Amino acid sequence: MPAPIRLMLHGASGRMGHALMRLCGEGAEPGCVVVAAVSRKPAQRVVDGVPHFAAAELRGVPAFDVAIDFSLAEAFDQVLALCVERGAGLVSGTTGLSAAQREALVAASARIPLVWAANFSLGVALLEELVERAAATLPGWDCDIVEAHHVHKKDAPSGTALALGAAVGRGGSDPRYASLRAGDIVGEHTVQFTGTGERIELVHRATSRDVFARGALHAASRLHGRAAGNWRLRDLL
Template identity: 75%
Template sequence: MTTTPLRLLIHGASGRMGQALLRLAADNPALQVVAAVNRRSPAQRVVEGVPHFASSELAGAPQFDVAIDFSLPEGFDPVLALCVERGAGFVSGTTGISEAQRQALIQAAGRIPLVWASNFSLGVAVLDELVERAAAALAGWDCDIVESHHTQKKDAPSGTALTLGAAAEKGGAQPQYASLRAGDIVGEHLVQFTGLGERIELTHRATNRDIFARGALFAASQLPGRAPGSYRVRDLLDGATPPPAV
């Protein structure tokens, strides 16, 4: 039995994540990239069978089922608006978005299924749930989050550390943060709960950046057929109903 491939639009295709998405999607027969969108006009219109478009040509992109966006905040609004207009799913890892753009996500979630995440690693999605559960079970314990990244990473704490901290806060903890920048570390996050005479450490280590692209492709594959809403990656792992859009 043949199934129709999932049609993807990759927004921010010339970036590091965009290139990884194109490479990994090309190896998956269940996925078809129908448009790769870059900020600048492409030198070639079709590269390895994938049509390329400039951001200014976004409205002319062919029909797609899900857009995956790893771009810049200034490119975020048009691709989200196009997904709403066409009723397509939206997966985004674009960081640095404004409060107005976060509100736009909430509004869009009333009409389409979408995922915005600071980290698309499936392991981090599981860690997020474990941190919330541990915080709820260990009332009064100290909670510390230590994140390590390569020397070129400027923001601290990392977006992932803050997301894990939000999970800890939801469970009732008050997390403290520490950041390390060394060598070429892809990303390590340690969440430590300390009580009298004992300590629990929950750790995730990324050794290859492809895990983030694989997670985004997984998220995209899970959106078609779902009700409109704002989903977390962990919701897609266990099939949970997303939280309300408002």
């Protein structure tokens, strides 16, 4: 039996952190085990056998193979530095990174395997590839990206819509964006290509936030053991 992949969860008290803890406990990604959870101020020291650490105690966490980070931009530098110091992989979905932090991420990829994504849905990772191919195949067609999320989401267009737009751009098209904020929509993205007399729509709908946590676990299990590099989620499918 191969040794389990040891995970450290950074940002464990957040929505994604809770989902990751629950799914790991349910065995959603066989072969992965959480050895430490880090949050700003943990309410308990041990939860279901997993030791919890305060952010100020980050350097004291036990050995881990991959860190999964869904925290805040101001906490990102510390977890990236720790991963580089220990030669561990990093899976991060932390948003709002500065230009300097993105440069540090690229520099770190020369020493460790890592993946940063705005959206860890495996379906969205595939959608990026499909829209890039469509844009390259349909020069001159109009491209519109329509995204819908819950009323509490503040950024618009969403990070996922912008990532899809970047994929469209790589295919040679110039996308336009539209954003909707309504009810409790988890996340919907439609990429529409319109030509004369015909239209193609590529759509992804998330009905549960668990898809993002499952995707992050999938990425962590596939990232472990890979060479240093700035990997894309679609590379790990």
